[in-house]
């Protein structure tokens with residue numbers, strides 16, 4: 629595998645030195661998408677929020693900034709991501725920010741825990757989206773929101789050719805999957821052709 633491909637395959641599950649470099653890079657380069665997408669959600673003070681596939685933890689910081697008195701949880705399958713997210717949020721770790729290792733398929737949280745669940749640049753790697761979306765729905769409170777942020781859409785073979793195991797979806801496909809999983813008021817927002825935020829509400 630070439631160096632470029634090796635580096636970018638670390639987007640799927642960051643590991644080792646290259647994984648750490650990729651986490652630093654993603655914390656910076658996902659800022660425009662994340663700041664735009666989070667501003668669409670209408671985040672309120674005092675919310676309990678979960679970020680799935682939290683990577684290096686910058687989204688946890690961005691969520692905290694938007695909600696006074698909130699508690700923010702991060703979960704990621706990669707040990708390296710969990711370590712970086714804990715380091716980046718060290719000041720508030722285990723007070724306002726809690727990070728653990730685990731998968732979107734089986735979330736270690738009680739039913740109806742969260743006001744908001746976010747997934748930034750990560751659904752491409754989730755194993756079975758219908759089951760994962762049901763799991764997100766389970767942990768959301770009634771009226772809670774699920775926000776999916778993507779910047780690679782269907783047909784973008786530049787990324788699927790370099791990142792092993794990546795599956796891309798159109799915003800419309802993700803919206804249909806949210807509808808099938810029982811979310812209501814689903815919406816698609818676009819910043820440019822490839823950047824989208826898809827939001828659904830738990831009925």
Ligand SMILES: C[S@@+](CC[C@H](N)C(=O)[O-])C[C@H]1O[C@@H](n2cnc3c(N)ncnc32)[C@H](O)[C@@H]1O
Nearest residue numbers: 641654658681683704705706731732748750753
């Ligand atoms: C491209 S990175 C994005 C990280 C972060 N959300 C950001 O915007 O910088 C994708 C992240 O999703 C995580 N991931 C992949 N599959 C996952 C799964 N099934 N459950 C939870 N996290 C997962 C990866 O380990 C990785 O940290």
